[in-house]
Amino acid sequence: MTDRRKMLLAVMASGAGSHIAAWRHPETDAGAGVSAANHCAMAQLAERGLFHMYFVADTPAARTSKLDMYSRMPIFMNQLEPLTLLSALAMTTKHIGLGGTVSASFYEPYNLARQFASLDQISGGRSAWNIVTSANDFAAQNFGLDKLPPHGDRYKRAAEFTDIVLKLWDSWEDDAFIRDKASGYSFDVTKQHAVHHEGPYFRIHGALNVQRSPQGRPVIIQAGASDAGMDFAASVAELIFGANETPAESRAFYDQLKSRLPKFGRSAEDVRLLAGMPVIIGESEQEAEDKYQTLQELIHPDVGRARLSMDLEADLSGLPLDEPVPEELIPASANFHKKFYDNIVNMIRVEKLTLRQMYLRYERGRRTIRGNPIQIADALQEWQAAGACDGFMMMFPLMADGLGLFVEKVVPELQRRGLMRTEQDGVTLRDALGFARPPHPASLAARGHAAE
Template identity: 50%
Template sequence: MKQTGGHMVLGGLFEAYGYHSAAWLQETAQDNAATDVDYFRQIIQQAEAGRLDFFFLADTPAARTENLDFWSRSPLYMNMLEPVTLLSALAGSTRHIGLGATASTSFYEPYNIARLFGSLDHISHGRAAWNVVTTANDYAARNFGLDRLPPRDRRYEKAAECLEVVQALWDTWEDDAFIFDRAGARMFDPEKFHVLDHAGEFFRVHGGLNMCRSPQGQPVIFQAGASETGREFAARTAEVVFGTGATLAQAQAFYTDLKGRMTRYGRTADSLKVLSGVSIVMGESREDARRKWAKWQESVPIEIGLMYLKTDLETDLSDLPLDEPVPEHRIPERSNFHQVYFEEIVGLIREGLTLRQVCRTYNRSKVIFYGTAGEVADQMEEWVGSGGSDGFMMALPVLPDSLTDVTQGIVPELQRRGLFRTEYEGRTLRENLGLARPVNRHVRKR
């Protein structure tokens, strides 16, 4: 099942130094980048100059509180700005690129989410996107009075109710509710304001959003989730999904399965964009690009690789010999955090790789495209053309170098082939993604 029409979607997953564990060790890395809004302004303006669809910030509402010697050498999420605040600051420096961020349904109240992202949509003139997540680490749970996270299915049940409430709040006002009738001394039409009275298992909300309906009607809904529960949730609610699959065959299977679920919810395939996670490494040749990646990998202490395995496999393998295969009995029966990461590690172990090789190979379910601009574009074209994805969520390994490779190398090659835009199609993120603006639910009911 391949979606037709429109251009390839290209979004960027941005972290201050880049998503490779060695990014902050590069000579070009700026010490205070993570909290420097001027640095991020330069990055997002470069991304917009490359006509990328969106600039995305992942998040977790927690710092690691254990194994700090390890985390001090791989400090992901240990020093960062709150993402909606940062995107609001960047909105005025850009005009077209989408602004996406994570906010956890496990710990944010729906009213806060609705207000934050509704505000961002107004501030950016219609470019906001909310990544609906359930949070997958107990560090966050302990920040909010819990010892550990609830089971995955319960987290998704809460997420579904949270999203329902948020979207209802975004429809508090009809689009034409504010009439600004000065002669009649009436700012808005009371009949076009709709009070939400929600009493559910996880949330009770009686009220309305104190903000007129936003430019997109509702911000775009992003989601990632590879488990059965996650896929069903995405098929019902998501508009952009970060797809899984470290091979084309796996990506095709995910794409076909997810889009095939949509009809039961009365949705068409083109109302959802599936973006494959990919790391892009450019070089003068494919071999040169592989050497670049290998150099980055070798600069990461093996203890860091073991720590990531411990986090995502949810068990500690550091007592095992590095240069021997991992015994099958050391694999946990199930995952409670990131199902797709768990399954990737299990697959590598079952291939018979040594523990050291598993550490060096594991890439959080992102395929790596190596090569020249033309060779990377070939791989992108193949994935989209053969039903593996509608585009890519690019986890850029080292900033700003990896972004420069994309905007000055790969994007011009895709444009030459007619696969990517040369100018933005519209002003809002929905317009640029080819997604319909939602009709207010109260108008639709009438």
């Protein structure tokens, strides 16, 4: 049984590294994001370090305008499609969970349900779906739209989409495929449960042509920080990704999320929060700081302006670097990432930072921890002890360097302190995360009838 006092660890797959200038660093492979061999090596390294999950973020689009600027910041411009990659990793790993992002705004429920059900079979019950509603118009334009629908509409569609996917994953009871050669029946016809759904966004009549997942259904991940996003996460998500700078902020976010669970018939035992945690590790604190500053110096000013423009949803391209950003440029509200928008607005209105100061500080709601292995372990322990999270989505600005040092130096220290597991837990990702395998609804109904 998983000990909830032990921290959960996932790693964000990030090619050369999670820092926007990592690809420019002389010690990184700039093409690591499209190297299956690199991903296999990183996933196997994380597995040796007893990480619970290897996670692949995604957006279904390349940027098609301002290409000169995006060529300096090639985020999502050249990477492997998550489910294809995770299927390959399933064959080269044995224990680590395999999570990936797929947008509910642009995919069909049946295709997604079938793909993740297949990944769960291939991996022996290690898959997880990160539900996103997407946050850029480049993706919308790939699917016949001029721009993204409004924030609230995207979450309404995602709620219906997810409801259908969950039902499709229960198309068959666990013991439906009897494969009785003597009788000639491959499956028990009474144990198929076709989905008949007609709603505002989808019309579905059918069943998956793959048996129920080894772990009942893939683990559901979500990271919404807006009111609509938090309600959606509270309704269906099991793993929550958080993006907060301090343990106090993370604890407040987690408490707010858990306060929403009862209205959806759920309890705190049904969710786990992973705090986003970028770390740079050195043999000394100064070495770690030097690594960080080297990366910061590689950020081109055009990239700094672009990141702020993207998340503020305003054009800052013509502004001088060493003057404050005029308040009149701030949009009335956010349509993409409210958390990131609020962070930038605070730097403009409250801190009165210059544009250069802003882009050198801005980390999309996070703060990179720099230090030696003991200091990194101390920081993680502080967050865990504060009740700020159940574990961490580790982000390594220099991927190979950071993950290697974490596994070699930090994991043993966490284990010495009794904060981290020392062996694999169970077989499936649900086992490792401490979640019960969800029974099939038909089994619950049968129990109810028996009780009557």
